[in-house]
Amino acid sequence: MPASMQGEMQPTIYRFKLGGFEVATIMDSKVIRSGLSPSFGGEAAASEVKALAAANRIEADRYEHPFTPTVVNTGKELVLFDTGNGSLRDEHAQLKGRLPPGNLVARMAQAGYKPEDVDVVVLTHGHPDHIGGLTKGGQPVFPNARYVIGAAEFDFWHKGENVREARKFNRELYVKIVVPLANRATMIKPGDEVVPGITAVDAFGHSPGLLAFHIESEGKRLLNWADTCGHYVVSLQRPDLHLDVDDEKEKAVATRKRILAMVASEGLMVAGFHMPFPGLGWVEKAGSAYRWVPHSYQMNL
Numbered sequence: 001m002p003a004s005m006q007g008e009m010q011p012t013i014y015r016f017k018l019g020g021f022e023v024a025t026i027m028d029s030k031v032i033r034s035g036l037s038p039s040f041g042g043e044a045a046a047s048e049v050k051a052l053a054a055a056n057r058i059e060a061d062r063y064e065h066p067f068t069p070t071v072v073n074t075g076k077e078l079v080l081f082d083t084g085n086g087s088l089r090d091e092h093a094q095l096k097g098r099l100p101p102g103n104l105v106a107r108m109a110q111a112g113y114k115p116e117d118v119d120v121v122v123l124t125h126g127h128p129d130h131i132g133g134l135t136k137g138g139q140p141v142f143p144n145a146r147y148v149i150g151a152a153e154f155d156f157w158h159k160g161e162n163v164r165e166a167r168k169f170n171r172e173l174y175v176k177i178v179v180p181l182a183n184r185a186t187m188i189k190p191g192d193e194v195v196p197g198i199t200a201v202d203a204f205g206h207s208p209g210l211l212a213f214h215i216e217s218e219g220k221r222l223l224n225w226a227d228t229c230g231h232y233v234v235s236l237q238r239p240d241l242h243l244d245v246d247d248e249k250e251k252a253v254a255t256r257k258r259i260l261a262m263v264a265s266e267g268l269m270v271a272g273f274h275m276p277f278p279g280l281g282w283v284e285k286a287g288s289a290y291r292w293v294p295h296s297y298q299m300n301l
């Protein structure tokens with residue numbers, strides 16, 4: 001009897017030491033999306049995006065879109081950055097075709113973390129794939145956690161002024177899921193400290209108040225840039241291209257360029273929510289733009 005086919009199998013958890021901290025990237029879920037174009041750069045850039053895909057040995061007509069929260073154990077507190085898609089797909093018919101079911105809690109369990117172990121949940125921003133796992137059936141998923149939320153982001157969604165048509169449902173979700181948690185939340189701005197070693201960085205643009213986070217322990221450093229870049233090829237090699245899911249497009253471009261320049265010149269390791277698993281890498285200057293250098297074994301040594 002020949003051995004039977006077992007189907008795809010891919011890693012979803014990666015953990016390493018960063019100085020005195022332990023950092024884990026845990027893929028909540030992923031989805032295969034159609035077409036890098038027109039999502040990146042619109043119809044006007046279609047041929048350029050296709051050429052970019054071909055040059056990087058990836059398909060232009062479909063791409064893998066992972067959702068990867070980061071967990072940091074500082075030794076004193078367990079800090080979770082973003083919560084993945086949770087049960088959004090089951091609880092909201094509008095999202096059924098758009099988002100995969102979240103697996104964060106199950107995969108955190110595989111990594112040895114129970115929901116009640118999480119001390120701090122940090123929200124980089126308010127888009128569905130980042131807030132979806134906060135509640136299930138209206139109940140908080142991380143019962144002992146306090147929350148850390150960007151003040152500008154909270155104000156934007158809470159007030160609900162100037163929310164573009166494509167984000168109207170996102171605003172409903174934010175009001176339903178995040179606003180009720182505000183009484184257990186600390187509202188922060190760029191430069192503020194979350195816990196010792198973790199500091200917020202201005203990444204406004206992709207969403208009006210997107211925050212990145214600088215994480216440092218014993219001289220080892222990492223930037224969790226969240227959604228500053230949406231794709232490891234297109235966003236780095238053409239940071240100027242508007243992305244359909246960027247809320248403030250010119251600001252998102254300026255922020256991408258500023259943060260790419262910073263991590264490239266400082267040789268700073270990056271954790272990116274939508275970068276290929278384990279979502280870790282470095283950014284290298286390439287011509288007038290950049291390229292993604294994926295993590296291989298550097299953090300295993």
Ligand SMILES: [Zn+2]
Pocket residue numbers: 127129130227273274
């Ligand atoms: Zn996202």
